[in-house]
Amino acid sequence: MIFVTVGTQRGFDRLIRAVDQWGLVTDRHELFFQINNGEYIPKSGSWVRELSPDEFTKTIERADLTIAHAGIGTIITSLELSKPVIVLPRRAVYGEHRNDHQFYTARKLYEQNKVILVEDESDLDSLVNEVAMASSLGGRFTASTSPTLIKTINEFINHT
C-alpha cells in the first residue's frame, strides 16, 4: 500500500492530483490518501480527510511507501519506522504555505539521505522510478536522536 498524506494543517491538491493521476494510469498499487481540507478528491484509491496521531503512525507502518508534503512530523514518523518517504515540498508561489521552508528543509534532508525529493510534480516519470526504487529501500532510512543533544538537555535539566 502507498500512503499519500498532506499533514494536519491544510490541503495540498497539487500532490494529491499528481499521485492520483499516476495511480489511475499505472493501476498497480493500492493507494490511500489523507487529503485534509483539499478540494481535489482522488479516484485511484480510498481517502480520508484526517487521521488521529495514532492512526497516522499505524498507516505509515502498514504502508510500503509514503508520499507526502515535506512536513517534519511525517518525515520523522517514517524514519522512526524505517519506511521510505517521497516528499513534494509545498511552495509559497502556489499559496501552499506562507513561505518555502518546506523546500529548503526537504533539500537538506535529501542531501542527508533521509528523504526522496521530488521538486516538481510534473516529474511524474521520475516519481514512478523513485517508487520502484523505493520499494527496495526498506531499512535504509532511519532516525536517531543525537546522544549529545539528549545529554545536553538532560544535564541542563538536572543541574537546576
Add this chain to the structure above:
Amino acid sequence: MESVRRKPLKVLAVASGGGHWVQLLRLKEAFVGSDVVYVTVDERCRSQINGDSFYVINDGNSSTPWGIFLMAVKMFFLVVRTRPDVVISTGAAPGVFAIYWGKLFQAKTIWLDSLANVERMSLSGRLVLPISDLCLTQWPHLEKPDGPVYKGAIL
C-alpha cells in the same frame, strides 16, 4: 523501591501539533528521572505518552488573534498550576508563552528550534532567544555566538 535523594524536578514540555509534537517526543529520553507534564493542542496525543501528566490547550497562530490570546491566558494558568522547575519547547506559539510565563516564575527555560527551519531560526525561536536559558538549533550552520547553539538533531 529505590530511595529518592530529592523530589524529582518538574518539567513542563510543550509543543503545538504535527511536527512540533513529534520532535518533542523524541526528547523523552532527556526527561528520564523528572516529573514531566506534557502540553499540546490535540487530545488524541495523550495515548502517545506513557501515563505522564498531559494537558491540552487550544491551538493558534499569528493569524488568529483571539486564539493566541486564549492560549496565552490558558498557558499562564497552566504554569501557575504546575509550577515547573524547567520549561522546554519545540515550538511553536504555545511554547513561546510557556517559556515567557515559565521565566516569570523562575523556571529554567529550554528551546529546541524545529528542524523545519533551515534558512533561519523560526519566528517563535527568535522571540524566545533573549530569555531562554538554553536555546538550541538543529542545524549547525544556524549556530551563532549570540544566538542558538547546535548540539545535534532529533534525526
